[in-house]
Amino acid sequence: MKAVICTKYGPPEVLQVKEIAKPNPKDREVCIKNMATAVTGSDVLIRTADMPFLLGLMFRLMIGFFKPRNPILGLVFAGEIESTGKDVKGFQKGDRVYGFTGYSFGAYAEFLCISEEESKRGCLASMPVHMSYEEAAAAAYGGVLAPFFLEKGNIQKGEKVLIYGASGALGTTFVQYAKNIGADVTGICSTKNVELVKSLGADRVIDYMKEDFTESGVLYDFILDAVPNGKINRKKLKAQCRKTLSAKGKYISIDDGSPPLKAQYLVQLNELFEKGKFKAVIDKTYTLEQIVEAHKYVDTGHKKGNIVITMEHNK
Numbered sequence: 001m002k003a004v005i006c007t008k009y010g011p012p013e014v015l016q017v018k019e020i021a022k023p024n025p026k027d028r029e030v031c032i033k034n035m036a037t038a039v040t041g042s043d044v045l046i047r048t049a050d051m052p053f054l055l056g057l058m059f060r061l062m063i064g065f066f067k068p069r070n071p072i073l074g075l076v077f078a079g080e081i082e083s084t085g086k087d088v089k090g091f092q093k094g095d096r097v098y099g100f101t102g103y104s105f106g107a108y109a110e111f112l113c114i115s116e117e118e119s120k121r122g123c124l125a126s127m128p129v130h131m132s133y134e135e136a137a138a139a140a141y142g143g144v145l146a147p148f149f150l151e152k153g154n155i156q157k158g159e160k161v162l163i164y165g166a167s168g169a170l171g172t173t174f175v176q177y178a179k180n181i182g183a184d185v186t187g188i189c190s191t192k193n194v195e196l197v198k199s200l201g202a203d204r205v206i207d208y209m210k211e212d213f214t215e216s217g218v219l220y221d222f223i224l225d226a227v228p229n230g231k232i233n234r235k236k237l238k239a240q241c242r243k244t245l246s247a248k249g250k251y252i253s254i255d256d257g258s259p260p261l262k263a264q265y266l267v268q269l270n271e272l273f274e275k276g277k278f279k280a281v282i283d284k285t286y287t288l289e290q291i292v293e294a295h296k297y298v299d300t301g302h303k304k305g306n307i308v309i310t311m312e313h314n315k
């Protein structure tokens, strides 16, 4: 099978497409014929290992010192179950599934094996009938991560919610989820993404290139800072956000805490999708062979929603 191998930490060019052996599922694992994956902000972080010294050291001890121990990167997948281990109970051959691989990575490949039981090493769920593999691969990242941050906010109907970085993979999910809760949602993004964020249901969109959100006088009950680390002066943004919080308001950054990987979050996403209350935002689609190009684009820090990689056997 074809897979993308990360040969060392570094720029997009460290990623190489290679032919390697297809994996076999262990007793509690399913083997998935992967139809689509996505290049996430986390993949870029893992590829570069570009972090402050201590954090970087801990990261390398955990993931691999000179290169990732599992050289096949990729956190999200959507595909069809090709075979199951002898003790698998919840899934069968032919099921359309999607999910998150967590610390085991491995989704930049035509086949991958994953346990049917959720853990830090991943989770999976069945896909809605009308969801395409591309949509599922795009939706999985936000679908698994966003609920953790929203639950921390404990948003109530009618509360004022501000989402900074509303046009990214997590931001586009946050906007739609917060609207489904019934919050009054303001999104912040750059000029070119204003219409996109409006189309997702935001009540108001602030263009950070033209307007300073702290000057409107509005106080928010919950501010979700969804701008990835390194793309903004976090300390300054945190201080600005705190100034615009209501008395009981909360500020949370997407870099606070470690989200659990729950299959239940994907089931919740399925329900929203089936009711027409959630749509996956796809900016561009690439092939596995175009992985370097796809990473270069994500490196810009300004993708709209998600970047999908389609596998050859999905054509």
Ligand SMILES: NC(=O)c1ccc[n+]([C@@H]2O[C@H](COP(=O)([O-])OP(=O)(O)OC[C@H]3O[C@@H](n4cnc5c(N)ncnc54)[C@H](OP(=O)(O)O)[C@@H]3O)[C@@H](O)[C@H]2O)c1
Pocket: 040, 041, 042, 045, 145, 164, 165, 166, 167, 168, 169, 170, 171, 189, 190, 191, 193, 208, 226, 227, 228, 229, 231, 232, 254, 255, 256, 257, 258, 259, 301, 302, 303, 304, 305
């Ligand atoms: N806590 C955890 O365990 C955990 C787990 C997974 C991920 N994460 C974090 O989540 C990140 C990935 O998030 P994502 O995929 O949603 O990112 P993304 O798709 O790249 O979105 C980035 C967002 O930030 C905005 N942005 C970029 N530069 C900006 C700037 N200078 N000023 C203001 N806004 C700016 C972008 O808007 P415009 O393009 O319109 O400027 C966009 O809305 C990772 O990098 C990691 O930091 C954390």
